Amino acid sequence: MQKIILAKTGNEAMALAMKQVNPDVVAAYPITPATEIVQIFSQYVADGEVKTEFVAVESEHSAMSACIGSCAAGARTMTGTSSQGLALMYEMIYIAAGLRLPIVMADVNRALSAPINIHCDHSDSMGCRDAGWVHIFSENAQEAYDSMIQAVRIAEHKDVRLPVMVTTDGFIISHGMERIDTLPDAEVQNFIGKYDPLMHLLDVKKPFTIGAINLTDYYFEHRRAMVDAQNNSLKVIKEVGAEFGKKFDTGYGLIEKYQLDDAEVAIVALGSTCGTAKVVIDQLRAKGVKAGLLKIRVFRPFPTEEIAKALENIKTVAVLDRSDSVGGFGGPVFTEIRSALYGSAKRPQIAGFVYGLGGREIDMEQIEGLFMDLKAGKVKADSVSYLGVRE
Amino acid sequence: MSELKKYKELALGGNIEKGGTAVDFKTGDWRSSRPVYNPENCIQCLFCWVYCPDSAVILKDGKVAGFNLEHCKGCGICAHECPGKKKVKAIVMEEEVK
Ligand code: SF4
Ligand code: SF4
Numbered sequence: 001m002q003k004i005i006l007a008k009t010g011n012e013a014m015a016l017a018m019k020q021v022n023p024d025v026v027a028a029y030p031i032t033p034a035t036e037i038v039q040i041f042s043q044y045v046a047d048g049e050v051k052t053e054f055v056a057v058e059s060e061h062s063a064m065s066a067c068i069g070s071c072a073a074g075a076r077t078m079t080g081t082s083s084q085g086l087a088l089m090y091e092m093i094y095i096a097a098g099l100r101l102p103i104v105m106a107d108v109n110r111a112l113s114a115p116i117n118i119h120c121d122h123s124d125s126m127g128c129r130d131a132g133w134v135h136i137f138s139e140n141a142q143e144a145y146d147s148m149i150q151a152v153r154i155a156e157h158k159d160v161r162l163p164v165m166v167t168t169d170g171f172i173i174s175h176g177m178e179r180i181d182t183l184p185d186a187e188v189q190n191f192i193g194k195y196d197p198l199m200h201l202l203d204v205k206k207p208f209t210i211g212a213i214n215l216t217d218y219y220f221e222h223r224r225a226m227v228d229a230q231n232n233s234l235k236v237i238k239e240v241g242a243e244f245g246k247k248f249d250t251g252y253g254l255i256e257k258y259q260l261d262d263a264e265v266a267i268v269a270l271g272s273t274c275g276t277a278k279v280v281i282d283q284l285r286a287k288g289v290k291a292g293l294l295k296i297r298v299f300r301p302f303p304t305e306e307i308a309k310a311l312e313n314i315k316t317v318a319v320l321d322r323s324d325s326v327g328g329f330g331g332p333v334f335t336e337i338r339s340a341l342y343g344s345a346k347r348p349q350i351a352g353f354v355y356g357l358g359g360r361e362i363d364m365e366q367i368e369g370l371f372m373d374l375k376a377g378k379v380k381a382d383s384v385s386y387l388g389v390r391e
Numbered sequence: 392m393s394e395l396k397k398y399k400e401l402a403l404g405g406n407i408e409k410g411g412t413a414v415d416f417k418t419g420d421w422r423s424s425r426p427v428y429n430p431e432n433c434i435q436c437l438f439c440w441v442y443c444p445d446s447a448v449i450l451k452d453g454k455v456a457g458f459n460l461e462h463c464k465g466c467g468i469c470a471h472e473c474p475g476k477k478k479v480k481a482i483v484m485e486e487e488v489k
Contacts, residue, residue, distance in 0.1 A: 098405070099405070161403060207409065207411075209407035209412065210405075212405055217395060218405070221396070221398035225398045225401060228398075
């Protein structure tokens with residue numbers, strides 16, 4: 001199979017994946033820096049390149065509401081948003097997951113106001129981490145494109161049936177032009193297959209109620225069932241990622257280890273920072289420094305066991321968080337990793353670093369400095385610091 | 392209510408996988424006032440039957456025969472819509488506390 005090499009920004013890559021998925025419904029509202037996803041997709045609709053019913057709504061709350069309605073009606077449904085838009089969807093985000101609707105959403109990670117800011121951090125999507133969505137990060141436009149296609153399969157899998165959010169980093173990926181390998185439309189269609197909604201509201205022969213009230217007697221059981229679905233998705237994400245790799249050469253897992261197995265010092269990161277870290281690691285390795293990276297691709301479900309195993313032999317680990325749980329002990333990635341490692345026999349030394357809020361640049365010198373500090377034993381274990389802020 | 396189910400026995404997303412289940416749900420539990428029917432003032436226009444949102448007006452041989460108080464939620468729509476005879480209503484609402 002011949003891949004098609006194109007120059008695409010992250011937003012263009014995600015819009016292209018959506019076009020090739022050719023969903024039944026897209027309901028969306030534009031927001032910086034995700035605007036182009038919706039804008040480009042609506043052009044596909046206007047040009048008749050997709051059969052999608054495009055619902056132009058008046059807000060993101062309505063966008064997710066329309067997605068919930070259309071998905072419940074049996075339509076393969078997608079949307080895209082960012083930051084304040086995702087925040088405005090918040091109420092419906094929980095409902096989409098609780099009703100077990102396999103909606104696929106592109107989110108371009110961006111800081112939340114105030115102060116108002118349009119640049120990248122992970123606060124927006126991290127704020128939804130307890131909602132029940134599968135939550136996938138991308139290192140670059142290629143991963144965003146590939147994950148959007150895989151997300152359809154993951155969401156719709158009968159053992160999962162949860163909405164999936166695929167994220168890129170605002171401007172860094174969304175507006176950065178890259179060379180990406182794309183697939184022919186037919187290959188994408190073959191990979192995702194036909195959507196079987198199991199039950200849908202337009203099936204007049206099988207009437208059912210969706211969204212009924214559950215009080216003290218049943219709410220807890222339904223949330224518990226979502227935990228099973230999240231756990232099931234660990235396997236499904238790996239299977240879908242492996243199948244993608246078998247067919248199209250680039251496989252995907254829950255995490256990615258980069259020079260990690262023999263590393264003495266390692267960092268853990270999500271998203272675009274992983275790309276920068278890999279370059280730094282290559283340079284350090286050339287100088288004999290055993291540096292490594294653990295990239296987390298899938299934050300929900302949290303791959304606890306794989307992460308604990310991947311890090312068990314590292315002496316010192318720095319966890320990078322591009323969002324902060326203000327008032328908590330470290331950002332969400334730090335707290336989860338520290339918790340994952342608590343039970344490991346050779347518990348590594350671990351420190352948390354919140355960085356890059358509101359799009360604050362993280363450069364190679366900073367990451368190199370972090371590795372050197374780790375190596376020199378200058379990083380205090382069980383501490384949380386703020387990297388790149390004027391203190 | 393029958394035996395409570397365990398979480399693995401439940402339908403996906405809390406769906407209720409059949410129609411017409413409103414009949415199993417006793418909305419009459421939360422009623423704070425009830426409709427009282429006086430046949431003497433009734434002209435059998437059946438407005439009450441048409442307007443009742445819970446299908447709680449019972450008809451017998453096409454005539455009003457009372458209310459299903461397991462499902463009547465006491466909204467008073469029937470009484471409001473009832474034209475009655477000579478402006479005297481055939482349905483009046485009474486407080487449940489009485
Ligand atoms: S009070 Fe409301 S629910 Fe009860 S019978 Fe009248 S209309 Fe129906
Ligand atoms: S609305 Fe009043 S008058 Fe008409 S049928 Fe009902 S009770 Fe009788």
